[in-house]
Amino acid sequence: MDTDIILKQVSDALKDRSWEGFLKNIQGWSEPDRTRLGKFWKVREELSSAENGIILRGSRIVIPQSLQERATILAYEGHQGIGRIKSRMRENVWFPGIEDSVDTIVRNCRTCQLTGCVGGPGSKTVTWIVGHSFVHWASKYAERQVYGRNLGLKGHLHEVQWWGKGGMRWGALLPWLAKMVPQRGCPDLLIIHLGENDLVQLSGLALLQLMQRDLDVLKSRLVGTCIAWTELVPRKVWRGAMKHGAIEKARRKLNRAMRLYCGDNDIKVIAHEGIRLAEPLVFRDNGVHLSQLGNAYYMMEMRDVVSKLWNEAIWCPRV
Numbered sequence: 001m002d003t004d005i006i007l008k009q010v011s012d013a014l015k016d017r018s019w020e021g022f023l024k025n026i027q028g029w030s031e032p033d034r035t036r037l038g039k040f041w042k043v044r045e046e047l048s049s050a051e052n053g054i055i056l057r058g059s060r061i062v063i064p065q066s067l068q069e070r071a072t073i074l075a076y077e078g079h080q081g082i083g084r085i086k087s088r089m090r091e092n093v094w095f096p097g098i099e100d101s102v103d104t105i106v107r108n109c110r111t112c113q114l115t116g117c118v119g120g121p122g123s124k125t126v127t128w129i130v131g132h133s134f135v136h137w138a139s140k141y142a143e144r145q146v147y148g149r150n151l152g153l154k155g156h157l158h159e160v161q162w163w164g165k166g167g168m169r170w171g172a173l174l175p176w177l178a179k180m181v182p183q184r185g186c187p188d189l190l191i192i193h194l195g196e197n198d199l200v201q202l203s204g205l206a207l208l209q210l211m212q213r214d215l216d217v218l219k220s221r222l223v224g225t226c227i228a229w230t231e232l233v234p235r236k237v238w239r240g241a242m243k244h245g246a247i248e249k250a251r252r253k254l255n256r257a258m259r260l261y262c263g264d265n266d267i268k269v270i271a272h273e274g275i276r277l278a279e280p281l282v283f284r285d286n287g288v289h290l291s292q293l294g295n296a297y298y299m300m301e302m303r304d305v306v307s308k309l310w311n312e313a314i315w316c317p318r319v
Contacts, residue, residue, distance in 0.1 A: 007055060007064055010040050014049040039096035042264040058220065060094040072101045091224045099226075099266075125310060126185075127160045130173065131193030131230070133289060134298070135164030141295040151303045158310060161187075170194045170207065174214055177222075186225050189309060190218070191270065191302075193230035195254070200240045204250035208257050215267060226309060228268035231255045233275045237287030248277075270305050272298055 040047065048056050055062040063071050075088050085102055095101075129135055139162035142149045150160045163176075173194060198207050211229075218227060232255055238247040262269045274297030275282050275290065282294035290298055 006037055006040075007062065009037070010047065010062075011049055011053065011055060013044075014047060014055070036096055057094045059223075060090075060092060063093050063095045065095070068095050068098075068101060072098075075102075088224070090226075124156065125158045125188040127158065127189040127191065127306060128163060128187040129160065129191045129193070129302070130163045130176070131165075131191075132168040132197055133164060133166040134196075134233070135162060135193055136166060137164070137289060138162070138295055138298055138302070139164060141292070142299060145299070147303065151299075151306055153307070153310065160306070167197060168194060169197045169201075170210060170214070171198075174217065177218070181222075186222050188224075189226045189228065189306070190222065191228045191230065191306075193270075195232045196235065196251075199232070199247050199250060199254075200238055204254045208254050211258065212261055215261075215265070219265065219267075226268065228270055228305065228309070229258065229262055230270040231258070231272060233272050234277045235288050236277065236280065236283050239288065268305065268309065270301060272301050274298075274301065 043057055046057050047062070050056055071093055072089070075085050089098055089102060129139075139149055142151065142162075146152075149162060150158065153160065163180075165172075173192065195207060195211065198210075202210070215227065215229070218225075232251045234248060234251065238244050241247045259269055261267075275294055282291055282297060283289070284291050284294075
């Protein structure tokens with residue numbers, strides 16, 4: 001089925017201000033079409049119809065399938081780098097699978113393959129890793145490794161900046177960004193690792209609502225920035241908690257809910273699966289911070305995600 005017809009179904013739903021007919025019409029459609037329509041359903045609250053019939057997601061134009069490849073190729077002219085191209089695309093247009101479309105163009109770009117990089121001159125990307133003490137100690141660990149604080153990425157193409165503050169809670173994120181962005185501009189990639197310090201003071205539901213509300217704000221303000229959220233990791237000791245088991249249960253439940261939310265809102269998820277209570281050696285004696293082994297797992301997963309986002313292979317030592 002042509003996506004223009006799919007967009008017509010979306011347009012009709014917007015005009016009728018009802019999605020009941022939309023849901024009825026997709027019954028019996030092929031699986032690929034239902035999957036594509038599901039992408040529109042998930043962002044339906046952000047969709048609107050302009051007077052000329054153009055569908056918008058926020059302020060971005062929704063591109064029909066027949067024009068998606070052309071739009072991506074036009075945005076990639078000049079080989080300005082995968083970070084910058086994704087930023088330009090996110091600022092102006094949207095369609096389901098927009099980032100995968102950019103990745104495909106880059107992988108098939110002869111110029112980029114010959115030069116061995118993801119972009120041309122002036123395409124340096126900036127990554128901010130923001131969070132509590134885990135981020136601080138991870139940056140110190142990275143300094144002592146061969147790959148360094150830049151995570152093994154090519155320095156002339158990428159810059160990784162670490163912003164870790166001990167005891168930082170989720171509520172400090174927006175005020176911090178409101179101060180930093182005017183000074184330094186928006187990063188191409190924002191990785192957030194916060195929330196564990198809030199679990200004892202807030203209920204899991206209250207923290208979930210706070211995180212989702214603030215991420216909605218960030219998505220509207222940092223339009224050209226790719227956002228990645230780090231799952232809350234376990235702790236052997238939850239300082240100030242009366243029942244550690246209850247906090248651990250709330251952590252797991254919140255992570256499940258946030259994975260669904262992030263999947264629906266084009267936010268990357270970093271799951272630090274190597275950091276588990278069943279592996280006590282990943283923690284320091286205080287039961288909160290990560291040991292050398294824990295930081296090794298932490299950095300392995302962080303580097304893997306960052307390299308995939310920038311479509312660049314990074315040097316990785318043999319174990």
